[in-house]
Amino acid sequence: MDIPKDTKFTTKVVVVPSYLGGFTHSGYVRNFTEKRNYRWIKRGEPIGEFVIKGSSYDTFYSRTFNKKLHSVPIKSPVSGLVLHPTLSSGLEIFLRDKNWNSLKNPPTANFALLIPDDEPVPETGNYIYAEMCRLIQDMKHYYFRESRYWTMGALSEEKLNELIRFQLSANPLIFDALPNWAPYQKEARIKYPELRPYIDHL
16 A cells, blocks of 8 residues: 555545546546555645647648647645545536535545645645646647547637636545545455554544
8 A cells, every 4th residue: 555654644535626528628538546446645646647649739730740649647636545536527517606616515426535644735726737737728729629539519719718727726625534435434444454554543
């Protein structure tokens, strides 16, 4: 598990905001922690990456002959023990009311980490997704056409900028581990007995 020696966990979980599904119009997210629950993640460690295949120059020659894979990391805002390991889309359900940062009920389907008692405050949404949004801006000409991958229409520059602003403004949230993530605590105790000294207080 590679948990640092003398680590003591709190009873708090940090939830990472999901990404906007509209960004998959011309790219995709690759998860690094899928099916890897209960591993230790360090602050700043990539938990996924955003990938776009194409050219950053919007010319026929460049789009035809200079295509390559561009990828950037999506970083963890804290150090901690991974409970729910899936980095997923879905932030768009909060777009209309702009209410992600004031959620009272925990979104337990989001990427989530149990944090140690000496962990500083989480980094911001900008820290997590800035490189992804910068790449999208660099490749925005693909978003102004119909999607190459899905049945998505073209985005306007105004709409794309709105999505990027909202993504970067959505910050990690902190909730009580119990009862919200009780099934994970139970599973960890059964599958990984070596974790029991770390989570028996939950």
